[in-house]
Every structure is written in C-alpha cells, then in structure tokens.
Amino acid sequence: MVPEGFVFSQSSLQDYMDCPRRFQLRYLEQCLWPAPETADALDFERFMQRGQAFHRLLRQLYSGVPREALEAVAMADPDLARWWLNYRHASPQDLPTAVQEAEVALSVAIALPEQGERAEGGDGRFRLEARYDLLAGEPGGRWVIVDWKTGQHRNSRAWLQQRLQTRIYPYVLVQAGAMFNQGEPIAPQQVEMLYWFAEFPAQPERFSYSEEQFAADAAFLADLVYEIARRPEEVFPKTEQRRLCRYCVYRSLCWTDVEAGLLAEAGEVEAVEAALEDLDLESIAPIPF
Amino acid sequence: MFRPRRGQQEVLAYRGGLMGVAAVPGSGKTEVLSALAAKLVATSLDEGQEVLIVTLVNSAVDNFTARIRRFLREEYKLLPGMGYRVRTLHGLSHDIVRERPGLVGLADDFAIADEREARGILEDAVYSWLRTHPDLLEMYLSTELEEWRVRVVAKDWWPDEACEVANAFIHRAKDRQWTPEMLRSWLLLRDERLPLAEFCIDVYADYQRSLSYRGKVDFDDLVAYAITALRLDKDYLGRLQYRWPFILEDEAQDSSELQQDLLALLAGPNGRWVRVGDPNQAVYYTFTTANPRLLREFLERPEVQTVEMLESGRSARPIIELANYLLDWTVNEHPLEEARLAFRPQHILPTAEGDAQPNPPDEECRIYFHPGRLTPDGEIRTVVKSLAKWVPAHREQTVAVLVPDNERGFKFAEALRQKGLACVELLNSTGPTRDTAGILEAILMHLADPDNPKRLGPAFLAWHWRERVDKERYLYLTRLSRLLGKCMKVEDYLWPRLGVDWLREQDFSEDDEAFALLAEFREKAQRWHKAAGLPIDQLILTLSQDLFDEPADLARAYHFAVVLRDYSEANPAWRLADLAQELHVIARNERRFIGLSAEDTGFDPERYKGQVVVATMHRAKGLEWDRVHLTAVNNYDFPSGEEIDRYKSERWYVRGDLNLVAEALGQLEALRPGGKPYVEGEPSRKARLEYIRERLRLLYVGITRAKRELIVTWNTGKNERDPKTPALPFTVLRTYWEGTASKKFAALSPQKDEQKEKGGGTHGP
C-alpha cells in the first residue's frame, strides 16, 4: 500500500518502471539491504563523491559564490579540475539569465485519471516532486531545465528520451513553475530540458516540450500512479532484465546467482545514473548531543 | 499495647538535646526506639521533616520500619510510610550523595564498587607494587626461615597478607578522611622510615585512581563523600538539618568515627540526637573502623542525658548471673590489666514484678560447661549427639549452635543433617537471594557452555527450583538431572535432527513422567538458546518470565538485569560466563541496602522451632534461643594474653610476632603531624589487647543469647602438634558456676537423665 502523503519522484517512478519490486522494497518498505551497488564499490563511491562535489560547485556558483574561490577548490582534484575546465570552456550556451535557481525542488499534487474511484479509496493523496540542478528562465520567455551529468559515458539521445526524468521534469515545471514566472503558468512550449555532460561538454542533449507531450505525460503519470497505488500483490513483480539486477542492491533478495557488476560495465543503468539524485540534506541526521 | 519499663519510660520522655542510652542484652531497645520514633513523627514534626533512624544492618532497617508502621497505625491512627526514614550508614550516605553528587565530583550515575570489585582493584595495585619492591618482605621476614620456605612465603603468603595490610590501612585512612596526597606530604616531613606506610600510601593512591576512572566509589568513600558534601555546602547541610530534626541511632557501640562525624554534622550544634547501644556488645572486628570507645565517651559527656536500660526479661536468672559474673571477673580480676577495660561496668537486672516479659523461671534453666578435651570433630559429634536427643523432645523450642566462623558452621550443619536433624544456616550468603541468583546462574552457565553435559543437569534442576522443598520429589529430579549429565551429545537431546533424538532413545517404559519433563525442558531450553545472543538484561528478563512468578523473585531478577547490564557496559569484554558469576557478588552486595536481600526481612528464630540454627556468634547478635550451644571456647578463639596464646593476625613467617596490619595502622597514626612517634611492635601489642577485649565481649554476647539453657564446649584446634586449651574465661566461669553459683540456685529441681548423659555436673546438688 502506498501511504497517504507519499511523494513520488522521477527516480522512484523510474525504479517502478524498471522493476516494480525494487520500487516496493526501496520506497514502500524502505528496506535497508546493505549490499554494494557495484562490485568495485570503492570506485563507485569515488565516482559518487566526485559527482556530488561537482554538483556542489555549480550550486555554489549559481548561488553567487565567487568563481575564483570555487576555482581553487576545483583545482585540488584532477577529475574535478577537468570537469570544471570543461564547464568553463563549454558551459551550456544561451541560458536565460533573468531567473537562475540552483538546486530547486518543485512539487505538485498528482492528478489521477477520472475513471478512478479516488473518492472512496483516498488514492489521490500523493504528490510528485522534481528536483532541478538548475532552472534558468525568463518570465514570459524560455525556461531551461539543466541537468549536470558526470558519468563516464555520454547517454544516447534515445535512452534519455525514454527516461522518466525527461518527461517528469518539464511536466512538473509546467504545473508548478508559476511562482518563477510572475505568477503566470509556464506553457509547455516555453520549456526545454538540457542534459550537460561534464566529460562531453560540447555535446549537450536538448529536448523541447509541447502541449501534446504535456497532455500525454499527464495521462501517463496519472495512470502510472494509479497502477502503483492499486497494485494488489503482496510482492510486486521483478524485472525481466537480469542485467539491471547486477546494479541493484536487492539482488540477493531476489536471486541466488546474480553478482554485482562492475561500474565500468554499467552503461546506462538507472541505479548508477540516479544515485546522485538521492543527495538530500534533509536526510542527514541531526546531531544529538 | 506497649508498656514501657523504667529506663524505657525515660527514653520515651525524650524531648530534645543529646541522649545516650546504655542498654543491656534483651532490654528492648529496638522496641523503645521505634516507639520513640513513632511518637516524634506523630507529635513533633513540621512540613517536610522526618525522623531519621540510623542502624547497623539492613535486617534492622526492616525490623524498625515494620515496628514504626505498626505504632503509627495502631497507636496514632496515622498513615504509615511517611515522616521517617530508616537507614544504615551506607544507605544514609548514599541518600546524601545521590541528592548532590556534583558537590563531590561525582557523576549523576556514579556507581558503587562492591567489595569484590574493590578487592580486585586493590589486588592489582598491591601486586604491581610488590613486583617492584621485593625488599618490603625482607624487612619483616622472620630470620629463622629456610631458603625454600622464604620462597613459598613470597609466593603464596605474602601477597595476600600485603593486601590485608593495605586494605586495613586504606579503611582507616578513609575513616580519618586522610587522602593519599595528605599522607604523602606528611610522610615527607618525617625523618624515620615507615616502610609499611610508604607501601600503603602508594597502593592507596593507585587504588583511588583506578576507582575514579571507572566512575566508581567504594563503600568507605560513600560515607566520606557524604561528610564532604555536607561540609562543603552549608546550605545543603542546613536543608538536611531541617529535614531531620531528630536522629535516633541504634547499635551505637559499633559506630565508627566517620559515622559519628556524619551524624554529628546532621544533628548540628543544637542537635537532637539519641544514641542507643550496648558498649559491652561491641564485637565488630578489631580492624574495622568501628570503635566501642566512641559510645562510652559519648555517655560520659556532661551535656548528654544518660539513660541506663538494665532490665532484661530475656534470660533466666542463672544465665544473667553468669553474664554478670563474666563482666565482674573481667573488670576486677582479669590477669591482664588492659583486658579489664573490655566492659562498661553495668549489670543486667531481671525484670520487675508484673513486667510484660518476665524472665524464664529459674527451674527451667540449665547451664553446662563441658570440661572434656575434644578434638574439633569430637566437639561436633558431642554437640550433635546431644541435640539428637534434645530436639525431638523440644519441638516447640528454639535452639542454636554458635560457632566462631563460617567454615566451622558448614561442618556443624553437615553433621546435623547426616543425623537427620533439620538445620538452618545463619551464615553468609543464605536465603532466597542466593536462590534467585543461583537459579539464574545455573541457566546462564548452561547457555554459556551449551554443549557441556555437566551444565545441563544443574540447569534442569534450576528450572524445577520450586520442587526443592519436597525432598522425595527433589531426589527424583536429581536422578533425572544425573541422567542428563550422561548425555554426551547435548545437541541430540536439545536440538534433535535427522531422526537422531537422544530423548527417544532413552528407556522410560516405566516412567512416562520423565519423558514429559525432559521434553518440556527441551522446549524451554530451545527458547532460551534463541535468546542467548541478547544483551544480558534482556536475556535475564526473558529467563525470569519463564522461571518466576513471585513478586520478590521478579524484582530480584530485574535488579540483577539492571546491574549486570551496567557491568557489561563497564566491561565490554565480559561474556555470559563472567556475568553469570557476578550474580553472587550482586546478591551479596545488595545487603548493603534495604530491600531485596533475604536478610532484610530479618531473621526470626521463632520461625524455626524444632530445627537447629547454626550461626556465627557475630550473626547471632540481637537474637535469642531457648537453648544455645557455645562452641570452640578455647584459648585460640578467646585468648587472654597468656604466654601460650597464639593470635590469628600474627603470621608465623613474620619476625618478632609482629602483626603487620596493626603495625601499618600504627605507622598511619604516627604520620599525622604532631602524632605520637612510631615504635615498632607497640601497635602489635595493642592489637593483641584490643583483640582480647573484643573476644571477651563476644563471649558475653554468646552467653546472653540463651534464654533457658546454655551449653559450652571447647576443642583442641586443628593443629595437633600445638593443641589448644580451654579459654581462661571458660575455666573461670565453670569454676564459678560449679562452685558458687549452683549453690545460689540450689533450690532448683535437678534433671537427672540429662545429668547422666553429660557425665554429671550441670547445676543443682
């Protein structure tokens, strides 16, 4: 059962798409299963930390911390230095400058399809949240959602295209972005999604958005959430793609013979891609004394 | 209705100021003190005030509480439970310190190191000191010893003795409130060497350091801290002085300087403080800090109103006569001048006509001194034989065998049981506390060593602890437990698998119950095994749910759980077996405080009619029996300062009959600036005298336990090459009894059969 007040995100829904069981274990049961994400866990950890450090740098930059101060930090680490220089020499072009918000989260109540009996079950009581690395826009004009990618690979357009992130981020912005747009709703055609790759700075990937896509996404997301909320099984079905399981910590719960995969072989596996999304200052425990 | 006697009336009339009460054995001091307490509670307290009653041991606490409750309810129609506080010295100190631990540098959850832990810390300190200072022993070693004996002494005897020395030294120093730093600075001022003091001060410092890093204090510290707290903070003292406007102190003859200081502080300059005691029953070991001189001095002070409670209805007149004679002889005729100070000259008087508790009639009284020379075993045989005849004929009477120490007590108990006599041990570590601890221990030990068949039987018996009272049943269960001891593969019994089940292989064809009992135990054991990995407190609580229903048992188990949890936190390396062994220590330690231990309910001889109580003379204090056997009255246990007397504290390997403990204390006393110079040997001599006096008082206590009959025996001691003789007082009393006194009571009717059995000469013509 999905509890009332549950907040969906692009990563939790993507998890569900990839493997309903994983979604159930991770978000509904909040099952802690301390297996390593990849076989080379230290490499993975280093990869994560670098990624976080880079995200932090850009957050600081867009929050007004002077560039020189950040430069000194970036240069202390070779990977960071490379990404930083890449950013300096080939940062995303033509971003609107009127509004630039780093690390902003928007959320919206999720509307269910009308055929649902939402009144009686109370299923409608969820929210959908998107957390943006950078939101750059101009009231009345263009709105660009920027996502920093620090992976070794450059994701293909096709792969990105079918990621829920590419659908949910613009959708939530259209639904919830009015506050940045002088109180007026942002129209789908004003929105653009931009992936910028730290290792491939010259080859960002852009997706434009439209009324049709927005309508399709709205219906799709409502159906999806409805499906999840109404799932009858006690144990949700597992994914068919065993390759994904190699990068899923729950592998030993589901299988006896799946071993952790190597980071370098992960390719476009969501577990590895989405991990950065989990960085959340709220999750840091307060210090009792 | 309580009808007070003359002396008691004087006590009850108390209004304020200092009062000292000298009471003889059996004069009813607990009763009168309780009555006074209840009266004060009812008539003389303001808001937030209490009457404070301080006593020596926990059993007395319970006794007092019960009596005061009764008085309040019956005489004053008041709600019991409020307006007074009964405490031992340690309990009181704990109250005081716990309220303001910060004052004396303690954390809120400071813990008390029990005697065993304190001993362990002390031993560590002593051993490590001895390793670097082999010369101390050489200084005191007897010169006549062969080389090999010296080695044996150094290895087997010396470390223990050194601990005794340091232990006594530290106790005394704490009683004086002298810190290691103070002692060290005094030591620097002196020219002569004080080797024992040097040693003890080092150990003392080390000991204190170790305690403090464990966040602990020992029992002595507790009292000292209480005094320090009160001295440091006048306001706190003032608040407590307000709270306790009356202090009633029982057993004041065993008060230490520290206790006296503490109570004097609490009483304040205009204190209302009543001290009750019998200076002639001060028997709390020579080398504790108790000091009978203190009460005697208090009684002499001009501002103290002194009351004498001399009437006693406990013993028959001949026994009173005998006790008074011992006192008179000692005071006037003891060959050793210094021994004459053993007693305060006060005679026990029989009660007056019409007293609520008249003395037993003279004609029921019998006194017998067995003159024969008995070996220790012979003494036991003689006494047991006599009891085997007496007990069946006197089912409605009480009887005790009083012994000098535990070891002797166990032997008597064993012999009595072999003769088929029911027997109660009033020795150390008896009663239900040991049982709760013992039951848990047996099961914990099984859990600690689960594949050991030897642990299985005791655990099984522990599980059936309730059935212990039924002898036959218990024998049956013991047989089953022995069977379990033969189960070499414990897993085949407790965790059978693959068709291998030890239990099914046994032949119980004639005993269905056995199978059921063992199957039931298996089920329990499996449950316990699954809990074996839990933290100790949860494990014990889980076990106790299965084992106990009685509130007292559950409370004890809970207490063990809490304390063991502390232990395991303080000693993360400890495992089940270590913790299980601590159960006894905790059970023992509990006695310092009211509440959970068996002793706390007090020992009532009347409950054991028709059984034989075996008690040490010390534990017998305050109790009475119709018949009392006083044993081992020889010149070792009761020396008189004669040439042939030997003293426990003077070791054979130490030169010049030195008593090292006494010498160390002598050096300690000499340290204080302006103290008397130390002369070697002098403290040992004084210690002998002190010991002789104390043993005289102990004998007095022993005699006055008897209501109707008193039988005294002696033995030749363990060492056949150095046989002991009857103690001098034995001979003196016997002569007196068989000569003068029996004539005085000649009118009494003789009991011929008894006389015959004993080979003549009780009393009578």
Add this chain to the structure above:
Amino acid sequence: MADIELTPEQKSLVLMPVGEPRTVFLEGPAGCGKTTVAVQRLLYLLDVGVRADHILVWVPQRSLGWPYVEALRRPTIPAGARVDVLSVDGLARRALDLFWPVIAERAGFNPTQEPRFLTLETAQYYMDQVLEPFIREGAFGDVTVSRNRLLSQIIDNLNKAALVGFPHTEIGARLIAAWNGPSSRERVYEAVQRAANAFREYCLQHNLLDFSLQVETFIRHVWPQSECRAYLLRRYRHLIADNLEEDIPVAHDLLREWLEQAASALLVYDQDGGFRTYLGADPEGALALGERCDQRVILDKPFVPSPAVQALGNGLAKQATGKRPHPAEPLPDATQLEEALRFVEGHFHTAMLHNVVEEVLHLVMDEGVAPGQIAILAPFVDDALRFTLMTEFERHGVPVRSHRPSRALREEPAVRCLLTLAQLAHPQWEMCPPRNDVAQALVQAIAGLDWVRASYLTEIVYTTKEHRPHLYPFGQLQPEVQERITFSLGTRYGDLLRWMEAYMAAPPLPLDLFFSRLFDELLAKPGYGFHNHYDAAAAAAHLIESVRKFRWALDVADVDELGKRYIRMVEGGVVAAQYLRGWRSAEQNAVFIAPAYTFLAENRPVDYQFWLNANSLSWGRRLYQPLTHPFVLTRHWPPGRRWDEEDEFQAGQTMLRRVVLGLLRRCRVRVYLGISELNPRGREERGPLLDWVQRMLREVALTPSPSPEDRG
C-alpha cells in the same frame, strides 16, 4: 484548510493580511492551539501566493517541525517549491555547505578541501585521541567520571559555548568562577579548558567540524559575511518560528536581526516551556524577542486538559516554592482529584509495572480507550524497563511503540556477528574474539545452526595461534565430529570459511566494504542467517553506515588500521555505534512508552498518562555532570557568581514545575502515578514529585469542598 475548526480568535490570526502587522509574537501555555494557528498560517501564506521557497519554518529540533512537514504533504497544497523546515543547526549546515569556499579560510580552515562534518561518534573518537595525554597525566584526578562521560562533557561544553555564543576559551574560567567547592577542582576545570582548546585546534587543522564548530562558524563567519547574509535574507523572507522557548541563544540572536528584514514573521512562544534547558534552550531570551514584534497576542484558553486535569496542574504547580498559580485558576477539589489522579502501587518496582500493565489493559479492553491515547512516561527509560513493558503488552496483543533516541548497535546480534566475522577474516589485526562470540556469530550467520552445535563446532575449529584467530575447515574434522554437526550445516560452514579464505587471499578492503560484500555474496543468500531477514539486514546497514562515516571522518589510508580502530572503539565503548531509529514509521495508534522529555518533545497530547517511578529523585532533576554546567554556561548567569545550594534547589523546583505542567497540558483525562516502595535497585526513594503530591493531597483534604455554584 477547511478541515480544522478554528476559534474566531485563531481564525483572525491565521487570516491576517500578509505583512500587516509585519511581525507577530504569539504566546500562551501549551495546549491552547498556538501551533495549530501557525500551521494554518503557513497554509494561508501558500494559498495567497507567497512563494514556498521564501518561507522558513524555524524550529528548535526536527521533531517539533513535524506538524508542519505533515501539513505540507497534503495534496491540497498548491503546486510549487518546497518550504524549508529547519532548526538553526540545519540552517548552519546548509549555509556552510554553500558558502564554504568563501568563509573557510577566514574561519581557520583549508578552503580547498571539503569540510568534514563530524557525527557525535566521530567527534567522540577524536576527543578520545585528544584526551589521551590528559588522562595519562591524571588531569581530571579530582573527579570521578567514566572516560566516555569525560569525552561527552567536554564536547558538551564546546557545544554550550557555541550555542550560547561565548568564546570556547572561557569555559574553564566560567566554571571556576561558579564553583562552590574545594579549590582542587579548579585544576580540573583548567584541564577541561586545555582539552577543549586542543580539540578545537585539532579540528581546525584537519577541516573537521563538530557540532559546536558548525554553529560557531555559521554564526561568526557565514552570517556576518554580507553576501551570505544577503542571500539568506533574500531567500527566506517569511518566518514562522515555533517553540522559541526551546531554542538556543544564538538562534534568538539570529532571529532578532532577521526580524528587521523579514517581510512577515510569526513567532510562537510556549509559556512554562523550556524543557531543553540542559541542551541550551533559553526561554528568557525567547521572551525578549516579543518586545521586538509589532504585535503580541496571547492564547491562553487550553483545549486539551479537562477542567479536573487543569486543576490538578494548578494544585501541583502551586507546590513549587515561590510560584503561585494565576489567582483565577481553580484548585482541585476532592472530586476532581478522584477524576484526574489515580495511584498504581506495588511494593517492588516490578509489581508496580505489572499493575500498570493491568490498568492499561483495563483501559483498552474494558473501557475501549484507543492505545494511542495512552502514554507511559518515566524520567528515564532504560532497556530493561522498555523490554519488560513491551513484552507484556505484546503478549496481550496491545500495540505498543517506544521511542528512545538511539540504540547501541553493538547490542544487535546481527552486528555482533559481523564484527566477529571481521576479526576472523583479518587475522593480521591480531584480535581474537572470545569463543562465545564466535559461536554466536556462527548461529547468526548460518541458518539452522543451533546454539549447541555452534558452541561445539567452535570448540573444535576455532583456535588462536600467536595472537591470531584461526578456523579449521570442516573437511579436516574427524568423521564423528562432522556427524555431530551434520553434513548440511557443515557445508554451510565450509562455504563461509571458503569465502573468508578467498577474501584473505586478496588485499583487505575497508571494513564497511568488507561487510557489504560479505552480506551480498554470502550472508544474504539462502542457507545463511541474513537471508530474507530484514531486521538483521537493517542492523547491518546501520553498522556499515557508521563505519563508512568513521572512514570518511578519519581519512586513514591503511584499511587494517581503520578496521582495528573501529572495532576497538566499539568494543571499548568509546562509541556505542548508536543509530537513530526510524521512529516516525512506527504505528501511531499504540501505547507510547517514552522518557517524559521525549513525550514533551513530540508535543502530541493523549488522554491518559502513566508516570512511572513517581517516587524517583529524577523527576525534575538535572543530570549531574561534574565537568559542565547547564545553568552556569548560559547568558543569564552573572559572571563570577557562585552556584549554591539554593540555586540548585530552585532550579530543581522550576524544572519539576515545567515538566509537570508540560505533561498535564498534554493530558486530557487522567494521570496515574506509579509508585513502588523500592526502586529497581531495591532501594527506597522519595523524590520531590511525590512530595508535591502529598502536600497537595493534605491541602485538598484541609480545604472544604466548594458547593457546585461556587465552582462556576
């Protein structure tokens, strides 16, 4: 926002136009609907279009922010950004994260390296290292306190300095000036000061930020920096600050400045609160903020307690010396007492607990009271108490939940298992776990292995050679031994051993990764103890998290060294490897067992309360910590004044009054006092709470009962 009925008074507060008045100070006793107003006000702000990310809900600790977090999850909340609900340390943490490169150098750190935030555990670890020489020289000789307490009290002193806002170099002098005892203690306080200095020095050199440095760096270096301050003021223009009385002085300072700039602010203050004074809460400082506000509003009509419970509160609060209740407040009469106060007694503590359980069962089974409407409270709730009550309730099928802030990992069998296996898999550490631990580890690790076979197996296969642990393979054992263990269990043991041997053949991993791999590759598989065992896995996950944080904070290159140190630290009890349990997820309709302060911090009223150990001295008394002082290390303690008996007594009375009123204002129907003649340790105890009750009872007995019309 229609789902809650508000009084007209509340409604007018909620619906005030934004910014008119600009700043409002709302005060009153607990249970009068202040937080309700503030939550509704937040929703109102969102409704009228205030940007969510411009609002800051400011609370002293996270649990007090819960009503806001819950409200913000509703689907009816307009779409938009997120409202931040933060405490001052949370704010500090965010600001530091953001502005580190700007302020690090000025604050004495290395700006090019990331800050390493210390947890309590890692702070204690470092403090332990710093203290080692002090302990060796006997610097704290005068004071009896265990090493762990020593660590935590010095850390606490640093925290107090940071929260109160005085230089940490004044700790010693302040303690000395207030010390009312032998002068030897002064040396100890000086040592405390030196240790605090040394620790601070060490942290600065290594870019370590313990709690005190986080707050202090924020207050002294981030906030004064104009661009940082401008950022924060621009970001959070609307403030809603709740439970100000529980907040710390530097938070009040910050708010005072913030108020000047804010577009709107609602400050909420609970009279008679201030339960966290031992954590630095400053109710007086909070009250002073009221003078800075444009409007002060008082809400003092309680919703929660029945008149009888209110009267009981008055009757008890009156017993605090020097405090008188509001004259209009009625005292209880005998009937009301009967209604609002009951006693549950027992000679022994355990018997009292038993009777409490019986009474709760009676309420639930016979009277139909919802379990969630019952709270069982005590000054302290130790494991034995918690375990006893919880097992009893579970046995009777009554849902129950308990909240303790933390639980030591090393008590979890699964964790012990992992720690033991780690020692076995790293013989080079030369740590040989006791036999019992090895057997227990095998029981935990191998499914189906019983305690007897595990012990027997351990006896046979486990040896130590030259301080190194060693396990023999199953195959090498005598056939009859193998038979006793059984072949199937032996195979599992064999596989475990093979896994460890393979691991040992390669260079060692950091301890957390070792655990993680052991778990993934073996223990979580069928036939092993963690398979489908969610609780064990969760415990393991917390352990791994703890080790990982330790590794990050330590930055030790040698993985062997790291593992050894961690295990020693846990075994030595320097760090208990404590973790916070997810206590929100627990069922809410359950009997709640908690320390009284925790219940107050949850701020969730119930119908029935049981106050256990009512005769305990701990009711309304602070924890004595000889090396620190919660009242002296505040702003209100006059410099140089000595802390004396009267202060102690008054402080105790004030605290007891606060707790009693706080609890009763969160109690609707009745309080049961659990009284036992003997406490858990078998001792008699008579604390101030019972004293108050007794005095009140006497007083009520002496007062003639008023006629009904008098009561009004």
